[in-house]
Amino acid sequence: MTEKLLSLANLDPWLARLRERGSVYAPGTDQAGEVALREWPQPEPLVLDYKNFREPPKAFFLPRNQTLLYFRDGKTVELNSAVPETFLFGIRPCDARALALLDRVFLDGDQNDPYYARLREKTTVIALACAQAMPSCFCASVGSGPGDGSGADLLAVALESGLLFRAGSGKGEGLLAEAADLLAEATPAAKREAAERIQGVTAQLTPVPTADSALRLRGSYDSPLWGTAGQKCLGCGTCSFLCPTCHCFDITDEPDRRVRTWDCCAYPQFTLHASGHNPRPTPKERWRQRLMHKFRYAVENFGVPFCAGCGRCIRNCPVSMDLRTVLKELGA
Amino acid sequence: MGRNPYLPYPARIAETVIENESRDIKTFRLAFEDPGSAAEFRHLPGQFAELSLPGAGEAPFGIASAPTEGDGLLFSIKRAGVFTAELHSLEPGAPIGVRGPLGRPFPWERMPGKNLLIVGGGFAFTTLRALIKQLLHPAQRAHYGSILVIYGARTPGELMYRSELAEWQKRGDISVHLTVDKADGGWQQHVGVVPAVLEKLKPGADGALAIVCGPPIMLKFTLPALASLGFSEDAVILSLEMRMKCGIGKCGRCNIGGKYVCKDGPVFTRRELASLPAEY
Numbered sequence: 240m241t242e243k244l245l246s247l248a249n250l251d252p253w254l255a256r257l258r259e260r261g262s263v264y265a266p267g268t269d270q271a272g273e274v275a276l277r278e279w280p281q282p283e284p285l286v287l288d289y290k291n292f293r294e295p296p297k298a299f300f301l302p303r304n305q306t307l308l309y310f311r312d313g314k315t316v317e318l319n320s321a322v323p324e325t326f327l328f329g330i331r332p333c334d335a336r337a338l339a340l341l342d343r344v345f346l347d348g349d350q351n352d353p354y355y356a357r358l359r360e361k362t363t364v365i366a367l368a369c370a371q372a373m374p375s376c377f378c379a380s381v382g383s384g385p386g387d388g389s390g391a392d393l394l395a396v397a398l399e400s401g402l403l404f405r406a407g408s409g410k411g412e413g414l415l416a417e418a419a420d421l422l423a424e425a426t427p428a429a430k431r432e433a434a435e436r437i438q439g440v441t442a443q444l445t446p447v448p449t450a451d452s453a454l455r456l457r458g459s460y461d462s463p464l465w466g467t468a469g470q471k472c473l474g475c476g477t478c479s480f481l482c483p484t485c486h487c488f489d490i491t492d493e494p495d496r497r498v499r500t501w502d503c504c505a506y507p508q509f510t511l512h513a514s515g516h517n518p519r520p521t522p523k524e525r526w527r528q529r530l531m532h533k534f535r536y537a538v539e540n541f542g543v544p545f546c547a548g549c550g551r552c553i554r555n556c557p558v559s560m561d562l563r564t565v566l567k568e569l570g571a
Numbered sequence: 572m573g574r575n576p577y578l579p580y581p582a583r584i585a586e587t588v589i590e591n592e593s594r595d596i597k598t599f600r601l602a603f604e605d606p607g608s609a610a611e612f613r614h615l616p617g618q619f620a621e622l623s624l625p626g627a628g629e630a631p632f633g634i635a636s637a638p639t640e641g642d643g644l645l646f647s648i649k650r651a652g653v654f655t656a657e658l659h660s661l662e663p664g665a666p667i668g669v670r671g672p673l674g675r676p677f678p679w680e681r682m683p684g685k686n687l688l689i690v691g692g693g694f695a696f697t698t699l700r701a702l703i704k705q706l707l708h709p710a711q712r713a714h715y716g717s718i719l720v721i722y723g724a725r726t727p728g729e730l731m732y733r734s735e736l737a738e739w740q741k742r743g744d745i746s747v748h749l750t751v752d753k754a755d756g757g758w759q760q761h762v763g764v765v766p767a768v769l770e771k772l773k774p775g776a777d778g779a780l781a782i783v784c785g786p787p788i789m790l791k792f793t794l795p796a797l798a799s800l801g802f803s804e805d806a807v808i809l810s811l812e813m814r815m816k817c818g819i820g821k822c823g824r825c826n827i828g829g830k831y832v833c834k835d836g837p838v839f840t841r842r843e844l845a846s847l848p849a850e851y
Contacts, residue, residue: 308577308578310625310626314581315578315579315581315623315625315668317575317578344820345821347820349820349834350576350820350834352576352819352821353575353576353577354577486821486823487822487824488817488821488822488823489816489822490577490628490629490816490817490822491628492625492626492627492628492629493626494626495626497577497625497628497629502822502824504823509814509824510813510814510824512812512813512814513630513651513652513654513814514651518813518827518850518851519850524850528850531828531848532823532826535828535829536826536829537829539829540829
């Protein structure tokens with residue numbers, strides 16, 4: 240694993256070099272004054288000390304609306320336009336980890352999803368270790384952390400004087416090799432500073448008991464707590480749409496094309512049969528499904544929870560539902 | 572990268588047959604447009620496919636024909652929603668897409684040497700027809716013990732595949748018991764629900780497998796009846812239906828616990844289902 244240093248002065252020249260190869264997205268302030276992943280360059284400067292974006296970057300890999308097939312002259316055909324090379328600089332480690340989790344579903348080797356595969360292949364992910372945690376963050380409780388490089392091609396850690404890069408894939412190693420003239424060797428002091436910064440953010444996190452969730456949830460399928468949670472849930476789907484690992488989708492037809500769109504297990508139509516039968520008829524079953532999927536079924540299938548601990552579902556729920564509370568109560 | 576799993580094979584509706592008196596179940600015989608597709612599409616009874624009508628969408632249906640019946644596929648489909656209404660309006664010659672075969676078939680490898688009890692109710696009988704056709708194929712039949720079929724519908728006119736059922740009833744190598752909830756004038760066979768017929772016939776469980784497809788209410792009473800006849804949870808094989816979209820374990824719609832009905836099923840043993848939440 241190669242580690243290199245990039246001085247802050249060399250950051251823009253490096254991004255400019257990436258820009259010659261494709262689109263570059265980097266953290267900047269949008270019209271609403273929020274830090275978001277924006278096409279670079281922008282008149283406003285880059286922001287490196289933001290907490291996290293409101294939206295995860297999953298739409299780069301699973302667009303909200305994506306044409307799968309076209310209907311032309313009575314035939315159903317693929318019309319794949321070339322996928323442009325894209326560089327995402329500065330997504331947080333939780334969101335990069337979420338991509339490693341999505342890979343388990345869409346690149347499972349059994350039946351790969353060609354649309355996801357193309358976008359994933361053409362997109363280089365450069366994660367940026369967190370500078371500070373939010374009260375809703377719990378990445379360290381789901382096997383991730385503020386310095387987790389899984390899912391990223393490169394992990395960057397912002398230091399006082401520059402960025403420490405750590406390659407996480409062959410693609411990342413290649414980026415460092417190409418930029419050799421802009422990079423310096425990572426000194427022991429820089430590595431120490433990076434480790435201390437990550438430890439400092441980790442110390443700000445409040446632990447949530449998730450490690451044995453699969454076991455606890457197995458015994459709590461009939462718990463009355465699901466009913467309580469389901470009564471509060473509006474079924475709005477905000478948690479799913481802002482979740483970096485939620486990936487359920489619908490496929491519907493327009494007159495000239497077949498389209499994949501984001502869908503959500505909180506909606507009653509999600510599982511409704513044509514006969515009228517619904518295996519998950521009320522918010523209780525649907526809320527249970529969402530939590531069980533993430534913390535029990537995914538653990539059974541993949542050995543890891545399908546949650547990156549980003550906390551977006553907690554920050555954005557209109558009725559202040561908090562899955563950490565439910566997990567704690569179920570464990571009690 | 573292999574074939575795009577979302578891209579249907581082009582086919583045409585070769586023939587349609589109305590199966591029941593209510594005229595809401597039709598059997599569609601589909602023929603692939605090119606021989607290459609037919610060669611690639613290799614299914615086994617119990618599997619399903621997504622049928623595609625451009626502009627109307629896709630929906631999953633069990634394959635009602637056996638591979639031993641040659642190229643082309645049969646689907647028996649009840650008119651229930653928007654997609655199936657569109658499908659029922661089509662005439663022979665109309666183009667249609669087929670995506671599959673999908674899912675896990677009936678456990679073929681467990682059947683040789685076994686007595687087979689096949690229990691079906693309503694229009695869920697489709698994949699059981701595929702199974703029976705495969706079992707009765709001259710090159711296959713000798714591999715299995717006795718075959719006992721119990722098939723029920725609301726009325727005699729709602730039984731599907733009536734001429735085939737009559738042919739099977741004339742054969743000596745399969746025993747077919749038909750039952751209806753409500754008889755009409757000419758009906759000479761069983762009257763009563765499927766589990767009642769099962770309890771009356773009392774098929775032995777030793778060296779036997781039970782393959783069961785039917786509506787939830789039939790399963791609710793048939794499964795305990797099988798258990799009291801001595802069928803173990805491993806010896807009872809079921810096929811489930813769920814709302815589906817992708818059919819390949821990605822879209823997250825048809826899961827029951829950690830299993831996806833589309834790729835881990837639709838065929839499960841009762842033991843496998845017992846370890847899953849009852850969300851089906």
